[in-house]
Amino acid sequence: MTQIKKGVVAGKSLEAIKKELLERKKELEAQLADLYQMRNAAVGEVQDTGDQAQSLSLETLKISLQDNEIAEYNMIGQALKMIAEGTYGICIECGQPIAERRLKLYPNATRCLVCQEALEDSTGR
Ligand SMILES: [Zn+2]
Known part of the structure; x- marks a missing residue:
């Protein structure tokens, strides 16, 4: 079943x-x-x-x-x-679910890893 x-x-x-x-x-x-x-x-x-x-x-x-x-x-x-x-576990940028491993470390994560890295890339320049 x-x-x-x-x-x-x-x-x-x-x-x-x-x-x-x-x-x-x-x-x-x-x-x-x-x-x-x-x-x-x-x-x-x-x-x-x-x-x-x-x-x-x-x-x-x-x-x-x-x-x-x-x-x-x-x-x-x-x-x-x-x-x-x-809104928990949903990326505010792309609307995709955030990986469980990431949520374990950062339960208040608002972005998935891809969007977070993209954000850090754009601000790091
Ligand atoms: Zn995302």
Whole structure:
């Protein structure tokens, strides 16, 4: 028996993708909450000078880590918005589906690889 697939982007249903994104979003929220807590705790410990230099580099590391999480969190937020609007996974330039591999890396991608490269080529000149 062959099943007719409806609303499928790159072999997966939007519902499944949305579920994955929501789960990842929840994970990131928990991680960010942890990072904030660690940061607050670290700030509390460093009050009376001492080895401040070491604490500072640790602090920088945590902040850059947090930046990555926040960046991913924002991408997921945008992707969920695009799913709601029905534009997720569709290239805004050519209207073709965006490759799943690309969407895995950039869930908020608005262009397929071909159009993205064409854009980068034209702006790079
Ligand atoms: Zn395209």
